[in-house]
Amino acid sequence: MIRKWRVYSLFLLLTLVLAGCGEPYLSTLRPVGEVADKQFFLTVLSTLIMVLVVIVVSIIFFYVIIKFKRSKVGEDTIPKQVEGNRNLEITWTAIPILLLIILVVPVVAYTLELGDTSAMDKKKRDPEKTLVVNVRASLYWWEFEYPDYGIVTSQELIVPTDQKVYFKLKASDVKHSFWIPSAGGKIDTNTDNENKFYLTFDSKRTKDAGEYFYGKCAELCGPSHALMDFKVKTLSQDEFLGWTKKMTDYKKPASTSDLALEGEKLFKEKNCLSCHAVEPGDERPEAARTAPNLATFGERTKVAGIKDMNKENVKAWLKDPESFKPGNKMTGTYPKLNDSEADALYEYLKGLKIQ
Incomplete structure (x- = not known):
């Protein structure tokens, strides 16, 4: 029995260690833009509230166990009953309400702000200021279309830094989910409707990621779901415009051998x-x-x-x-x-x- 528990403990420790493995920019804990920053803030805020509640409840729990230990107060001692105490009832009702308000206010505010994609729906828009990328997910690859430039790419998403990039997403076969952990997300790609949202990529922080960072499918979609990833390459706004010009002026290279x-x-x-x-x-x-x-x-x-x-x-x-x-x-x-x-x-x- 002891040997089994040793094995179980080893596997538990191994799970905790492996949970920290992976690409450095395949993590929500290293935000690279405004959207990711706000989502990270909400993650930290909700975690702190939960930790605070656990700490307070644990302190009360152990205090009661120690103070009213049977060997200390005796077999027949009944502690003072506080059921129906008005002050206590108000206290433990008001505190959860206050904590919920602290959490709900920024969540609702950010949800409304991050859900505003009205700029991409304007009939006349400047693609240099309002870039739209149509994302289509398939088993098991990604397509990125830049409708204002007439460009279609696959597997590698090219985006400019320091501006909002709007995404219109759908799936061609089954439900998938578009997720760039360090930039924000995730959002489902469906076959019967289009979802919309935007992300931002900070030029200073994306430089630390190297040439690429990563995106994933976050919805179990089939046997190769875990392999359905894509690369994200960020360029300055001038470099991005240069890239679009090269793509639009594309001439098929002649085979030389x-x-x-x-x-x-x-x-x-x-x-x-x-x-x-x-x-x-x-x-x-x-x-x-x-x-x-x-x-x-x-x-x-x-x-x-x-x-x-x-x-x-x-x-x-x-x-x-x-x-x-x-x-x-x-x-x-x-x-x-x-x-x-x-x-x-x-x-x-x-x-x-x-x-």
Whole structure:
């Protein structure tokens, strides 16, 4: 029995230790913008109120146990009864009400403030001041559309700093949930309606995150739910405008080697173009965009959003997507590839970059 408790204690300690593992900017405890700051404040406030209540109740509990210990007051002693005491009744009714008011007032105020997305619904809006990003979630990838610029990307969200970025969200298959822990959220993506909200990204704090920080799906959506993440890259407002210009002026890079030309031919023969676009100005209707846009595939840092970008991982993904993301829709949609075909496709795909 003692050995079992030792094992249980070890697993409990291991759980507490592992709970602190992960990417540094995959945490709500390191806010990088106004929205995250307010949500963090509410988290701290509610935690402090709960801790205060636990401390007070615990002090009263142990005080009563010690003061009225049977061996101290005797077997037949009955402590003074305070049932119906008006002053006590008022006290322990007023205190919870006061604590609720302290918590409710900022919660309601922030809910109304953070829920104001009226700026994105104006017929005439300046995209440089009111940026709108349409987010579409699918099993198990993310699409980001910048409607004012005619740009569609996948798996990597590019946003400017020091301004509100408005999001319009929906799902194409099952319910998902869009969440950038360090920036704020989360909010569901549904198939039957659109949700809206905004986030902000502080230029000083996002620099500490490095080149990217992370977003996740926060709604259990299938066997590869845990692998449905995306990268968030922040740029200054001038850099962001430069990025949009490069994307809108995009010219498909020419394949420069025989192997890349063979890969481009295979890409067409295997009907990859029926699902994947290779240009950021994807003019197909939303329903036709059934797979990630590959226009910037050669610039990505991850394969399928989870593996490091290198030849070995790309070839492994092309040959057996199921081994990376179980249940993904790419599995079984094209014939098996041999090594030479995978080499050719890799050579072609790595050349898909913004000029």
